[in-house]
Amino acid sequence: MGKLNEIQQKLKAPKGQRNSFGNYNYRSCEDILEAVKPLLCRATLTLTDEVVEVGGRVYVKATARFYTGNECNATEDVSVSAYAREAETKKGMDDAQITGSASSYARKYALNGLFCIDDTKDADATNTHGKSGSKAPVATEEPTF
Numbered sequence: 001m002g003k004l005n006e007i008q009q010k011l012k013a014p015k016g017q018r019n020s021f022g023n024y025n026y027r028s029c030e031d032i033l034e035a036v037k038p039l040l041c042r043a044t045l046t047l048t049d050e051v052v053e054v055g056g057r058v059y060v061k062a063t064a065r066f067y068t069g070n071e072c073n074a075t076e077d078v079s080v081s082a083y084a085r086e087a088e089t090k091k092g093m094d095d096a097q098i099t100g101s102a103s104s105y106a107r108k109y110a111l112n113g114l115f116c117i118d119d120t121k122d123a124d125a126t127n128t129h130g131k132s133g134s135k136a137p138v139a140t141e142e143p144t145f
Contacts, residue, residue, distance in 0.1 A: 002068075002076050003042070003043045003068050003076055004043075004066050004076055004078055004114075006039075007036065007039045007040070007043070007115060008115055008116045010039055011035060011036055011039060011115050011117070012035060013027050013031055013032045013035040013036070013115075013117055014027065014031060014035065015027045015031070016028070016031045016034075017031065027108075027117075027119075028104070028108065029104050029107045029108040029111060032108065032111045032112075032115070032117065033045075033111070036111075036115065042068060043066060043067065043068045043076075044066070044067050044068070044071070045064065045065070045066050046064075046065045047062060047063070047064055047065075047107050047110070047111075048062070048063050048065070049061065049062050049063075049103050049106070049107070050063070051099070052083075057085055057086075058085070058086045059083045059084065059085050059086065059102070059106075060083070060084050060086065060099065060102040060103045060105075060106045061081055061082075061083050061106065062081065062082055062083075062084070062103060062106035062107040062109075062110045063079050063080070063081045063110060064079065064080050064081075064107070064110040064111050064113070064114045065077070065078070065079040066078050066079070066114055078114065079114075080110050080111075080113035080114040081110055082106045082107075082108075082109035082110040082112075082113060083106055084102040084103070084105040084106035084109070085102065086098050086099060086102045087101075087102075
């Protein structure tokens with residue numbers, strides 16, 4: 001069994017955050033990182049961001065990379081990317097905060113993909129935030145450039 005598979009089997013990332021407005025618990029990127037650090041023995045996890053423009057909109061592309069061995073001669077080397085679109089404006093946030101929020105969101109979902117964390121039962125995935133109607137489906141493919 002590879003190290004990544006072992007971590008996927010053992011990882012328990014609790015929902016350590018609370019949304020009092022929506023009345024649900026959720027896990028953040030920081031919750032996942034805190035839970036995975038003790039399991040990384042002899043393995044490395046890196047997170048990187050890239051800002052990309054797609055169709056006139058700005059996205060943050062976050063990549064979670066897991067490898068064992070050294071970076072140049074890794075025995076396991078897996079990476080997963082996720083995208084989050086920046087809001088054009090967000091009340092009470094400056095541009096840097098908007099980008100930071102998109103980065104955190106994209107990183108969380110890149111980590112979810114890498115470590116096989118299923119958020120489909122999370123309120124964050126199903127919450128309509130007080131809006132009626134069904135939630136739009138989540139894109140499963142990368143945006144085309």
